[in-house]
Amino acid sequence: MPIHDWTRVDAGIFHAFHHRWISAISDTLNEGLLLPDHYALAEQIAGGSGPDVLTLQRPTNGAARVADPPGGVAVAVAPPKVRYHLRAESDVYAAKAVAIRHASNHRVVAVVEIVSPGNKNSRHGVNSLVSKAAALLRAGIHLLLIDLFPVGPRDPQGIHKLIWDEFINNEFALPTDKPLSVMAYIGGPCPEVFLEPLAVGLSLPEMPVFLDPDVYVPLPLQATYDLTWQALPSFWRDVVQSPPKP
Numbered sequence: 001m002p003i004h005d006w007t008r009v010d011a012g013i014f015h016a017f018h019h020r021w022i023s024a025i026s027d028t029l030n031e032g033l034l035l036p037d038h039y040a041l042a043e044q045i046a047g048g049s050g051p052d053v054l055t056l057q058r059p060t061n062g063a064a065r066v067a068d069p070p071g072g073v074a075v076a077v078a079p080p081k082v083r084y085h086l087r088a089e090s091d092v093y094a095a096k097a098v099a100i101r102h103a104s105n106h107r108v109v110a111v112v113e114i115v116s117p118g119n120k121n122s123r124h125g126v127n128s129l130v131s132k133a134a135a136l137l138r139a140g141i142h143l144l145l146i147d148l149f150p151v152g153p154r155d156p157q158g159i160h161k162l163i164w165d166e167f168i169n170n171e172f173a174l175p176t177d178k179p180l181s182v183m184a185y186i187g188g189p190c191p192e193v194f195l196e197p198l199a200v201g202l203s204l205p206e207m208p209v210f211l212d213p214d215v216y217v218p219l220p221l222q223a224t225y226d227l228t229w230q231a232l233p234s235f236w237r238d239v240v241q242s243p244p245k246p
Helices: 011-033 123-138 159-165 221-231 234-241
Strands: 038-042 053-057 084-087 107-114 142-147 180-186 192-198 206-212 215-220
Touching: 011 038, 011 107, 011 215, 011 221, 011 234, 107 206, 123 142, 123 159, 142 159, 142 206, 159 180, 159 192, 180 206, 192 206, 206 221, 215 221
Parallel strands: 107 142
Antiparallel strands: 038 053, 053 107, 084 192, 142 180, 180 192, 206 215
């Protein structure tokens, strides 16, 4: 099922879709996609922010990490297949950041976030999203951000441009024919991003969820989107798929 035009319904309908989608993503990560010492939880709180899906790592009790853990993909061997791969210069503020940790003392390594209308309908919403993303990256936490809403007056060049402005001066802009995007960030002093521009009618790509700067697991976004779409009431599926008004 291709990406739909979610501007045809109000924020409450997308919220219902959003809620089920994050559960589908969490389930997919936990059903053998993640490494054995990692797990995902939905709607958990980390460092005062409310990310959609957290990927956590169990304590290792001092045991060394396996050099080549099963299931993960090495970036050097199979780089994510996206249109843009960018790397920022060293961020002088990274050393001053407060590390975000889960209340259970399990280390947070990654966050999956789905942009909602509320993130874009006010300057405060945009600023809060950008500030949270930058704080996660400075804390060394990796981030997968999914934005299925077109650019607008508060993010005319896309959300990534605003996030990247927190680290470097940049002139990045999404292609005019692809105003949606998915962005996989590597957190740390020199953050990196793997970004794929998208548009209504296209399929969602497989995107990396980074567990460390060198290893990721590929998340099948389209499969999780399809599962969620089938659970949406048929009335609202018809509304979302209806032809645009002349």
